[in-house]
Amino acid sequence: MSKLIRIYEENPDLRKVDQAVEILRKGGLIIYPTDTVYGLGCDITKVKALEKVARIKQVKLDKANFSFICYDLSNLSEYIRQIDTATYKILKRALPGPYTFILKGNNNLPKAFKNKKTVGIRVPDNNIIRTIVKELGNPIVSTSIHDEDDVIEYTTDPELIFEKWRDKVDLVIDGGYGGNIASTIIDLSDNEISIVREGKGSLDIL
Template identity: 70%
Template structure:
């Protein structure tokens, strides 16, 4: 049975955030709100937890397209190769916000991602997600929780999410209704930005 924790986005309760962080530190898997759809996540430094998320998603960990949720741009250098000023300016303009940016991965990526040439970075405009990452001290991974229903691609109601994922995850955060439009994915790993998926984030950042 997953824990169900209500956290308010306007003013997340530090005690509740700490409760979530303790679950992550023990290798737990959580479902949490972002500025787009609810995400499935765990601590990126915990291999067992990463494997569990990959299993839930039915993918091989090495091949999984998980994004890293960072608190801000300051810890990017741990996971991303040196980026030039023009790319940094785009990131600065767009983040925090509903974007996933694909950037060249650095040599110090966590083990399962070592061979990756690129990494997806998210800094969501959501206080709950940002406080969790800040308190944890390193990113969590993010992968959206798709719905099998073809019309409803993403479940927005936390209680329905709990009902469906209760036996698969350790904790579900009720951060209010989620969105049903995913992030805009932009590849900045080459010379020219390439939009891989148009989602909630506007393309007027260029």
């Protein structure tokens, strides 16, 4: 039975956060707010859950470009190769914020991502999802939930999201109305900066 729970960003209720963490640890799927659009995610170490997310997105897991939501920069360094000072400064300026950074992955990537050379990293400026990731102890894999209606593109109302997704996920977190502009994706995996997608977030950080 899927659940819809309300969590307030200013002061996330830890009992409710723990409910989300428990679901993730058991291999469940959750929908949660970020500083951009609502996202769909699971624990990056649970292969069956990752396969479910890939099926929902109609992609093969080894071909999927999911990003990781991390709590902070130190959390992120577990999964990426050593970065140079210039890259670190950009990350420090931009995060937490509405950006996805593509960086070179290292050997600590979970089994499902072992053959990936790069990984997309997010540290959203949203207390709810960052608290969940912090309590979980490792990142969650994340992908945005598109709406079939091309005009809308992203559903922003958590109750409507719950109506539509309740059969596919274990929990929808109502963190208030979401945004409808996705994150800006910046590739820093080579020595050059490449803008993959312009979304929310100023490019002045570069």
